[in-house]
Amino acid sequence: MNSTGPLDGVRVIDLSTVVMGPYAAQILGDLGADVIKIESPADTVRVGQYRTTPGMTALNLNVNRNKRSVALNLKDDAEREQALKLTDTADVLITNMRPGALSRLGLNYADVAERNPRLVYAHAQGFRGDSPQAGNAAYDETVQASSGLVDVANRALGEPVYLPTIIGDKVSSLTIAYSVLAALVHRDRTGEGQQIEIPMTDTLLAFNLVEHLAGHTYEPAEGPTGFALSMTKGHAAVRTKDGLACVIPYNPKNFRDFFAAAERPDLAEDPRVNGEAIDRADNEWLTEQIAACAPALTTEEWAEVCAKHSIPMAPVLELDRAHEDPYVRDGHLLDTVEHPSEGTIRTVGIPVKFSATPGSIRRLAPLAGQDTAEVLAELV
Numbered sequence: 386m387n388s389t390g391p392l393d394g395v396r397v398i399d400l401s402t403v404v405m406g407p408y409a410a411q412i413l414g415d416l417g418a419d420v421i422k423i424e425s426p427a428d429t430v431r432v433g434q435y436r437t438t439p440g441m442t443a444l445n446l447n448v449n450r451n452k453r454s455v456a457l458n459l460k461d462d463a464e465r466e467q468a469l470k471l472t473d474t475a476d477v478l479i480t481n482m483r484p485g486a487l488s489r490l491g492l493n494y495a496d497v498a499e500r501n502p503r504l505v506y507a508h509a510q511g512f513r514g515d516s517p518q519a520g521n522a523a524y525d526e527t528v529q530a531s532s533g534l535v536d537v538a539n540r541a542l543g544e545p546v547y548l549p550t551i552i553g554d555k556v557s558s559l560t561i562a563y564s565v566l567a568a569l570v571h572r573d574r575t576g577e578g579q580q581i582e583i584p585m586t587d588t589l590l591a592f593n594l595v596e597h598l599a600g601h602t603y604e605p606a607e608g609p610t611g612f613a614l615s616m617t618k619g620h621a622a623v624r625t626k627d628g629l630a631c632v633i634p635y636n637p638k639n640f641r642d643f644f645a646a647a648e649r650p651d652l653a654e655d656p657r658v659n660g661e662a663i664d665r666a667d668n669e670w671l672t673e674q675i676a677a678c679a680p681a682l683t684t685e686e687w688a689e690v691c692a693k694h695s696i697p698m699a700p701v702l703e704l705d706r707a708h709e710d711p712y713v714r715d716g717h718l719l720d721t722v723e724h725p726s727e728g729t730i731r732t733v734g735i736p737v738k739f740s741a742t743p744g745s746i747r748r749l750a751p752l753a754g755q756d757t758a759e760v761l762a763e764l765v
Contacts (some may be wrong), residue, residue, distance in 0.1 A: 390417025391742040395569065397421070398472055399452060400480040400492070402428045402444045405509050405554040405585065407448040409561035410479050414451030415735050415744040418477075422452040423459075423468055425752050431753060438726045446724070447733060449750040455761065456754025459490050471505065471763050472497045474697050476572075477565050481509045483520055493578040502578055504719060505568040506560050509583040516584075523585055528553035532589035533610075537597055541616045553589045560588045614652055617668040620667065622677035622701050628686045629701035632675060632691065642694035646687075647678035 392413055393677065399410035399422040405424070407430065414420040431440035459466040469491070472478055478497065480487065486679070487493040487508075494506045508514075511523020512531075526547050529535050534552070539545040548716045564581045572578055596615065600608025614620065623630045634640045637658045644652035652658070652674055682690065684700050691698035702710060708719045710732060718734040735744045 389747070390415070391473070391739060392417040393742075395419070395477065396475045397477040397479065397565075398423060398475045400468075400478060400482065401509070402481065403430050404448055404551060406445070406479045406481040406539065406561065408501055408555060408558035409499070409507075409509075410452065411448050412480050412558065412562045413451060413565065414748075417463070417744065417748065418451075420452040420467055420496045421471060421475075421756075422449060422454050422751075423471070424456045428753075434621050436727055436730075438752065440748070441727050446727070446730060446750045449583065451748050452731065452751060453748070453756035453760055454751040454754055455757045457757075458517045459492070465490060465492075466620070467761060468492070469497065469500065471760070473501050474492070474747055474764070475504060477505045477507065478570065479507045479509070479561060479565070480741075481693050483510065484508075484514060485520060492527065502738060503564055503572055503576060504578040505572060505581065507565050507568075507580065507581045507583060509557055509585065511585050513584045513730070514582055518586075525551040525553040528589050532593050533597070534589065534593050537593065537616070540611060541620070541642060543616075553585050554592070557585045557588045584692045596720045603656070613665045614668060619669065619672040619676060621676075623676045625679050625684045625687055626682055628684045630679065630687055631699045631701065632679060632687060633697040634671075634675070635663075635697060637661070639696045642690070643696055644678060646690040646694075647681040648673075649678055652678070722749065726752060 393414070397410055397413050397418045397420045399407060399420055400621055401407055403408065403424050410420050410422070417724070419764040427542075430445045431442060433444065435442045435444045457468050459465045459468060472492075480492070482492070484493065484584050494508070497504055497506060510519070511521055511528060512518035529547050529552065532553070535545050535547065538548070558616050561581075564583060568579055568581055596612035596625075599612055600606050601610045622629050632643065636644045637660060640658035640663070641653045644650070644655075644658070657664065657670070663671070679687070688698060688700065690696070702713075707713050713719055716734065719731050719733060721729050722732050724730045730749075732746060732749070735746070737744065
């Protein structure tokens, strides 16, 4: 069994900042790659609250493990040449620097591919490189807006809210990771490296439209955009007798069993849940009935009822208590570890399980530049 993961022997240069690029590089590191992070002098992921050491923020700890940190000032000719020499040794380079900056520094694809034609060069940015917005700054909120996600929220919730998670960054991170792996397969078959462009807006728009393209899938349109169930008014977790739970009956029998458990035979006998299928025109009414009936039982009682009748259900996990949850604990999703500078910390586990080549957490997030001497010595 390979204890270092399926990407053992692959070297990745992480020339990116904040979350999108670093999280993608960390995923590759978790799978065994040797990831060298070339640190920006002022990566904002190192700015904010920290426990012990300046720069060792929670976000930094969560996106920069399994990496070696090299501090180089790319505006200095000698140090930039050291960065280029590192790319000569690499299989993959990941960056989210703007195209203009990469060109000024001699680090665009043409520059590095001339030196290392086998390199897989993943460039993530807010918008396509051939679009008028190519040089625009992009943040998760702007991408949620430009991808239609805010429109979905506005129509479903009545408010143009942003999802309370940096979904644009993280979906793009996953897209970077799978794109890099595909390009490595191609490179290993042909010897040919290539450039991959991952625009955040395009990525999140494609992700968003899988279900929300809906009636506009057809031309002419057969209906509006928006996935009917997700857009249902009141589509939310419900309040039980003692907490919150997600209870999602999907078919007529699910609804009848749910209403019977809530001691509402009148609803269980309603014609709307006694046909061959649920009419989605009744979604809003059914959602209201679920919310009205849920307080009849505790969350644990609903879990027993739903398990017995195969009704999709899950208690709402409180993040402040996630480490106490048996599922989280038994899956080693939030284990404590001893960090060399930060002491005891919780680290997010690797969610994917490989039977032959498991990933591993071999290095916790480094201090800025702590591996500079070690890595540069390898160039000699």
